[in-house]
Amino acid sequence: MTEQENVIKVEDMTKVYQMGEIEVHALRGVSFSVRKGEVLAIMGPSGSGKSTLMNMLGCLDAPTSGDYYLEGELVSTLDDDQLALVRNHKIGFVFQTFNLLPRATALANVELPLRYAGIKENRRELAKSALESVGLGDRITHKPNELSGGQQQRVAIARALINEPAIILADEPTGNLDTKSGEEIMNLLLDLNKTKGTTLLLVTHDPDAAAVAERIIHIRDGRIEKEEVRV
Amino acid sequence: MNFLLNIKEALQSLNANKTRSLLTILGIVIGVASVIALLSLGEGAGNSITGEIESIGTNVIYILNGNTNEEVTNPKELTLRDAQVLSSSRRATAIAYVAPVFSRSSEITHSGNSKETAILGSTPDYQFVQNLTMAEGEFISEAQVEGRSAVVVLGPEIATYLLGRNTNIVGNTVRIGGYPYRIVGVTEAKGGSAFNNPDNNVYIPISTAQARLPHDNSIGQVQYILVSAVDAESADLAIQQIREVLRMTHRIPPRNPDDFTILNQQDFLAVAASITNVLTIFLGGIGAISLLVGGIGIMNIMLVSVTERTREIGLRKALGARKKDILLQFLTESVLLSLIGGLIGIALGWAISVVVGQIAVRSGTYLDVAVTMNSVLLGTLFSAAVGIFFGYYPANRAASLEPVEALRYE
Known part of the structure; x- marks a missing residue:
């Protein structure tokens, strides 16, 4: 396994939060790497440091120590500002609560990362084809409140894909959906992983959702408890 | 970031809270409108005063009692004799006419109509110094001054007020302070303002005024002396000659200060300018306070907006928005609020000053309300500046939010 094939490499990452007088060790030295095109699930109960790890991997927060490539x-x-650029170019976020701008159309929501990337031309066309690729070509002018939960999550996925990121970071992507829509969304994500080769990181506490992953990293008390490689 | 899209997005989010945005805008509207209206009213008042002073004529010189700049020991009052010396002095070559004025407020009545007004006692020269032309009859004559005649010359407006007409009234009698006076002339209408309207003036011989109008001055004293130079160019020379003559008659030793003050149009203009400047600053200041309050309103509402949209800010940051993107987004909103308010405020302020100007004209006060390009520009720039100034703090607060914290915010 060469360096190039590792899209993510984390070495001895720690994170300490200062909560008043108490130091909270959310991560106590985590190391792992992720291959390009891999589907990896990060599992753990709440308070395990799973969310903190996701924030670090999403470049939303900086680790206290350790390296992240x-x-x-x-x-x-x-x-x-450099982190903003990395988030914009290399990371696509899919949140449990969709996090769409309520006043903007599906198209405008998907266009948003392109705007922050400074792309001026063909934004509309790119956003439109992204929406078509998630099966929402006929809903581009709808606002979030005119779409079902599953459709909203599809818009969010189209938004995550628009800048052709290296990784998609999905935080409980099916957590707010019914079983059927959840399955559809999961299939869509796996499909995109297969067709586009986008690395998919699923953060979840749901074993069923994690079951689709090739590899599962279990986090507990800020450490990797075990790694489970599946077929 | 696309500039137009930024504005569109800002308008959308302002539109999402219509009532709130309108109320915030209203604060700025009131602020800018009051700045514009008060400044143009101040400017208008200044223009009126300046115009009036200019109507004095460049060759008219006022000599007043006393010296306001320097301490004078044992000052002498201006007298009729001073005026006589000035007009007869051979050295005073630049002086054309000299008119001493003794004026007192008194009640003038005719057949039940009465008015408390200033009665001007002067000499025949007054007509020439002030360029008065007669609509009918004659101005006060030398003989009437010498004889302390009970005669009066009226301005056309006061004549109309007292007698109901201003033609064919020579020979009629009016009463001033109870004494009867025969009307000998009516001046031509000249127009003027509430401050100084020659059409409302009442003229009597200066000797009659000193004898009959109640006062506690010694005989021969006058309030001021009006002098006209032979032409506008020789006004400065005339001032110099007046000074020489008066210093002689008042026996002022060399190097002692004058015990009188000589003012010409330029001096009055300077005084008026300093007064109207103070007035304009004062009025502008009042307007600026309301604009300040409006600006605080913007800051307040933007702070609420930032708190409400914490999650949105977090999301935008997750999607790659930099600090300055967020800063710009919120600044655009606050500047739009204040600019919209500013534009409406300019229109409203304009309307207010026009209406006030009309009311002033209707009620007889000449007020040239001037909405200048300056005040419009000032209004626009000021409101934009208010938007930036009061929008910066909330916008910066938004831009400085940590993405993790913001995304987690409920």
Whole structure:
């Protein structure tokens, strides 16, 4: 396994939060790597450090110590604006609560990362084809409140894909959906992983959702408890 | 970030809270409108005063009692004799006419109509100094001054007020302070303002005024002396000659200060300018306070908005928004609020000053309300500046939010 094939490499990552006088050790030295195109699930009960790890991997927060390489670039030492750039270019977020802008159309929501990327031309067309690729080509002018939960999550996935990121970070993507829509969303994510080769990181506490992953990392008390490789 | 899209997005989010946005805008509207209205009213008042002073004429010189700049020991009052010396002095070559004025407020009545007004006692020269033309009859004559005649010359407006007409009234009698006076002339209408309207003036011989109008001055004293130079160019020379003559008659030793003050149009303009400047600053200041309050309103509402949209900010940051993107987004909103308010405020302020100007004209006060390009520009820039100034703090607060914290915010 060469460095190039590792889209993510985490070395001895720790995170300490200061809560008043108490130091909370959310991560106590986590190391792992993720291959390009892999489907990886990160599992753990609440309070395990799973969310903290996701924030670190999503470049939403900086680790206290340790190195984080994303596509070979050391990102754990970047400043705020550089991190914004990394999030914009390399990471696609899919949240449990969809997190769409309520006043904007599906199209405008999907266009948003392109705007922050400074892309001026063909934004509309790119956003439209992204929506078509998640099966929402006929809903582009709808606002979030005019769409079902499953449809809203599809918009969010289209938004996550628009900048062709290295990884998609899905935080409980099916948590707010009924079983049927949940299955559909999961299939869509796996489908995109197969067709586009986008690395997929699922953060979940639901074993059924994690079951689709090739590899499952179990987190407990800020450490990797075990790694489970599946077929 | 696309600029137009930014504005569109800001308008959408302002539109999402219509009532709130409108109320915030209203604060700015009131602020800008009051700045514009008060500034143009101040400017208008200044223009009126300046116009009036200019109507004095560049060659008219006022000599007043006393010296306001320097301490004078044992000052002498201006007298009729001073005026006589000025007009007869051979050295005073630049002086054309000299009119001493003794004026007192008194009641003038005719057949039940009465008015408390200033009665101007002067000499025949007054007509020439002030360029008065007669609509009918004659101005006060030398003989009437010498004879302390009970005669009066009326301005056309006061004549109409007292007698109901201003033609064919020579020979009629009016009463001033109880004494009967025969009307000998009516001046031509000149127009003027509430401050100084020659059409409302009442003229009597200066000797009659000193004898009959109640006062506690010694005989021969006058309030001021009006002098006209032979032409506008020789006004400065005339001032110099007046000074020389008066210093002689008042026996002022060399290097002692004058015990009188000489003012010409330029001096009055300077005084008026400093007064109207103070007035304009004062009025502008009142307007600025309301604009300040409006700005605080913007800051307040933007802070609420930032708190409400914490999650949105977190999401935008997760999607790659940099600090300055968020800053710009919220600044755009606050500047739009204040600019919209500013534009409406300019229109409203304009309307208010026009209406007030009309009311002033209707009620007889000449007020040239001037909404200048300056005040419009000031209104626009000021409101935009208010938007930036009061929007910056909330916008910066939004931009500085940690993405993790913001996304987790409920």
